[in-house]
Amino acid sequence: MREITYTEAAREALTEQMALDPSIFVVGEGIGERGGNFNTTLGLYEKYGPMRLRDTPIVERGFVGMCTGAAMTGTRPVVDFMIVDFILDSMGELLNQISKVQYMSSGRIKMPLVLRGCIGIGGAAATHHSGSYYPIFVHIPGIRVALPSTPFDAKGLMKTALTGDDPVLFLEHKLLLNKRGPVPEEDYRIPFGQAAVVRAGSDATVVALTVMAPKALAVCEELADEGFDIEVIDPRTVAPLDIDTILESVHKTGRLLIIDETFGPCGIGAEISALVMENGFDDLDAPIARLNGLHTPTPYSPTLENAVIPDQAAITEAIRDLLAE
């Protein structure tokens, strides 16, 4: 199968759906002629023109609000935030309108809005360009959150986002953007709420989110040489969260580690821990472990930046600790 990058895969999903569905349009800063800061819309302006690729001024609350109205009237806006930290300026629209409109209209008004942007720490992007924030949105009813970790997932999840009725946060880790991987040319969709077991194993379960999934996988392949057989699960979407796949795995292994770059308190790891404790307590052979980035604003200095994120060594140690419990 051909290999393309993560960004190319997501862009392929977008351009294919724009060709099929004239109600799709993209809004954001520098996404028109420039093709997006991260090439998310490269070549689309030439294809679909300025009406469907609308550059905006730096006013997130304004254009998110307008796209909310546009979605309510039956179009399918895609808001490209470039860096998801900027979504915070539109929190009022997001939490108070976008997430609630379908509920308040008893489902008569749909909210097919895709909000996309880069997340994560890397490349000395400093503290205003390194956030992830998805635990906040998972807390809110009415929003779906997709965290693709491979080009294959990027295309399949973007297709699902662009064909559903619900608002979707489509979050792309900036260290994954140029990763290449096999992506089918045909149309396919990955349903939300369906985790991927990226490595089957029997000694322990590692749930790893977004950029941590390929990192954890690499560590577990190394540990396999020492005879440790670790199962690695990438949830792929965190709202909805496929807890059944995790529970099934813990039933088999008895041990669980959740690796997430973003902060630990009230995070996805906390939620998964609670769900496993509630539904799989008798399967646990060891306390559930979490590995998160440090609970601190992201530093600019590359040395310090590296120190706050879980690296290979930290992941290896966390898995060894779990096995020794």
Added chain:
Amino acid sequence: MAIEIVMPKLGWTMEEGVLDEWVKQDGDEVQAGDIIFVVESDKALQEIEAFDSGILRILPDAPAVGSTVKIGELLAYLLQPGEQAPFERADRPSEAPAAKTPPASQPVPSSARRWPRNGSPAASPRAKRIATELNVDWKLLAGSGSSGRIIERDVRAAAAAPAAGEPDLRISPVARRVALNAGISLGDLAAHFAGKRVTRADVEDYAAERRAGPQDKTLPMTPVRRVTRDRMTESARTTAPVTLTSEVDATELLRMRRKLKADGADYVPAYDDLLATIVARALTEHPALNAAIAGDDIVLRGAINIALAVDTDRGLLTPVIRNADRLSLLELTAASADLVERARQGKLGAAELQDGSFTITNLGMYGIDAFTPIISLPQSAILGIGRIVARQMVVDAEGQGLAIRHMMTLSLTFDHRLVDGAPAARFLQRVKQYVETPYLWLVN
């Protein structure tokens, strides 16, 4: 894992106590609930119970009896069989580390956020679940997880290799605790419930029995028992049974069986098979005995289906040999051997127990001569077979000649509502002739 025995805190204000007496001595086996020692505090003498089972090892430098001891001070350990006391291990450090299988994991909690545990060992929820499934008492295990936690592999290892010195006893963890609390040794239970899995109820019954002597025991009826009850009651309530007995000379049958055996025949017919064959042939001539009542009608059954009463572990079963009158003796013997064997194994289908038209029951093997069998409704008669016994008999008309003959008593119970005494007697007489002169039916 060694369990520490310390001077307990017996009241909010207690700071020290006097070690008054050791009730158990160094090396004694202690069971949960046993009194280990006696403490005198501000208030009174207090007996201190063991929370766990094990072997008591008193510290060599333990406070002397009569001395005052601060609360929390270590006095002794409870150990599992084969386990070394920590004070012994210190003397011989070379032996200690070899036993543990996992690579050196931290023996102390790795972080201050973990509370240290006292008393019973920690076990993972999974270990506890699997311990219940595998019937292992996890409290008696040594943990190989971090901080000595009992984890799945410890339970599985214990299940695979039963602890030394444990009696061969399958017992639930709850039942084990109940037994220990009631002062019943596992050895006694193993002897009393040989091979059976012992539950809490078993232990409680056993304990009550030991206290109060033999007691009545109420058992639920098995399904077979309930059916038997209902059918016997119905028969006793509705039929008008009359039993005729007749002593018959079975010497020819006995000879026939001996000769067949000596000839190495594949199937040597049992007496039941011989009688079933004979009765089936006699019934073709006496259809009134192969009948049923249906309201104001009498149904003469078209087929002669002989039901054989078989004693099984589950109770009395009566598999049916269909069209017995059309089977050769050999065919009938093969069919009945198969049915009886499967009846004993509990592998009969419901259809194989239905549609009998006449029943044969045999108590001869228990030394019974004559009895009054109960008719199995809706049939109209049943033949009881008694034992075969050698007797001195008069064999010629003048009463001059005596011979040893093998005699058997047949008991025919019939339902007088359908059949009168004379026809029933004629049927029994025909059976008697067939028993005494097998050529009469063998030629058919």
